[in-house]
Amino acid sequence: MSVVVYAPASIGNVSVGFDVLGAAVSPIDGTLLGDRVKVAAGQTSFSLQCVGAFVDKLPQQAEENIVYRCWQVFARELDKKGGALLPVDVTLEKNMPIGSGLGSSACSIVAALDALNRFHDQPLNETELLALMGEMEGEISGSLHYDNVAPCFLGGLQFMVEELGIISQKVPCFDDWYWVMAYPGIKVPTAEARAILPAQYRRQDVITHGRHLGGFIHACHSNQPLLAAKMIKDVVAEPYREKLLPGFVQARQHALDAGAIASGISGSGPTMFSVCTDLEVAKRLARWLEEHYVQNDEGFVHVCRLDNLGAKVTGSEL
Numbered sequence: 609m610s611v612v613v614y615a616p617a618s619i620g621n622v623s624v625g626f627d628v629l630g631a632a633v634s635p636i637d638g639t640l641l642g643d644r645v646k647v648a649a650g651q652t653s654f655s656l657q658c659v660g661a662f663v664d665k666l667p668q669q670a671e672e673n674i675v676y677r678c679w680q681v682f683a684r685e686l687d688k689k690g691g692a693l694l695p696v697d698v699t700l701e702k703n704m705p706i707g708s709g710l711g712s713s714a715c716s717i718v719a720a721l722d723a724l725n726r727f728h729d730q731p732l733n734e735t736e737l738l739a740l741m742g743e744m745e746g747e748i749s750g751s752l753h754y755d756n757v758a759p760c761f762l763g764g765l766q767f768m769v770e771e772l773g774i775i776s777q778k779v780p781c782f783d784d785w786y787w788v789m790a791y792p793g794i795k796v797p798t799a800e801a802r803a804i805l806p807a808q809y810r811r812q813d814v815i816t817h818g819r820h821l822g823g824f825i826h827a828c829h830s831n832q833p834l835l836a837a838k839m840i841k842d843v844v845a846e847p848y849r850e851k852l853l854p855g856f857v858q859a860r861q862h863a864l865d866a867g868a869i870a871s872g873i874s875g876s877g878p879t880m881f882s883v884c885t886d887l888e889v890a891k892r893l894a895r896w897l898e899e900h901y902v903q904n905d906e907g908f909v910h911v912c913r914l915d916n917l918g919a920k921v922t923g924s925e926l
């Protein structure tokens with residue numbers, strides 16, 4: 609008996625909703641831009657094996673891998689419910705670069721917790737699982753934010769309401785948008801990208817941020833794609849983070865000149881996202897970004913769509 613769960617890449621913030629908005633994306637060519645975790649019956653209480661393209665970037669010690677912490681907190685919650693923890697062999701397929709702005713740690717966390725829960729016949733409900741995912745993301749990045757784990761787990765565009773016992777709810781978005789994701793191949797740790805942000809903001813910035821976020825959500829609900837795209841502007845993080853991203857300012861300008869309707873930093877960077885309504889424009893921009901924004905062999909560019917499914921079972925074997 610075993611289960612494999614795939615958890616997709618996500619765009620934290622989507623520029624306009626710092627820490628409260630996130631979108632799950634998957635490449636249109638079927639590439640698995642996300643991590644997979646297999647949970648199988650084991651001989652000992654827990655074992656972890658890591659494979660995949662970015663396995664060398666993971667911490668050397670299994671105990672430092674967030675997947676191990678996921679198993680520990682899952683066991684803690686199961687114990688509270690009086691459930692029996694089964695011995696498991698866990699395999700992490702690490703396809704996602706770390707510190708990329710693509711929600712790499714969220715992919716591992718979501719795939720691991722969802723797979724553990726399924727293997728144990730779903731003792732935790734969706735909200736309980738999402739709360740645990742947020743706790744794990746908070747441990748890794750230094751502060752609790754759900755804008756990667758929620759879309760990665762639940763799919764689509766997610767808004768963190770964090771009221772009435774609800775953590776996140778789906779916002780209708782534009783399924784025909786292409787999201788061009790350009791990862792330059794360098795690392796920007798989330799904790800460092802958060803540390804450089806101001807502790808306080810000017811009143812004018814607070815008002816502008818409120819107008820952009822309110823306008824974006826309104827445009828999504830009233831099906832006004834161009835208004836929504838105009839609202840995708842960041843006054844909270846991008847002005848401070850762009851200096852961490854070599855070539856970002858020029859690439860963002862090129863994307864807009866080349867026909868993208870919006871562009872910004874994905875999560876805490878260095879990945880840049882651009883929204884296009886035309887596939888040819890998206891592909892042309894992707895080629896330009898491959899030549900001008902990607903900095904080394906580890907970088908890549910993918911033309912994506914919103915991933916409305918989020919985490920999903922891909923079978924019983926990797």
Ligand SMILES: Nc1ncnc2c1ncn2[C@@H]1O[C@H](COP(=O)(O)OP(=O)(O)OP(=O)(O)O)[C@@H](O)[C@H]1O
Binds near residue numbers: 749796
């Ligand atoms: N399975 C794992 N996947 C990713 N990072 C892990 C994992 N296990 C432990 N880590 C550690 O967690 C930290 C993740 O850092 P960070 O939050 O900057 O990365 P990230 O999740 O890839 O960022 P982003 O959300 O911008 O993509 C790194 O120090 C990394 O070594």
Ligand SMILES: N[C@@H](CCO)C(=O)O
Binds near residue numbers: 620711874876
């Ligand atoms: N909202 C988080 C996302 C990190 O991927 C940040 O921008 O710091």
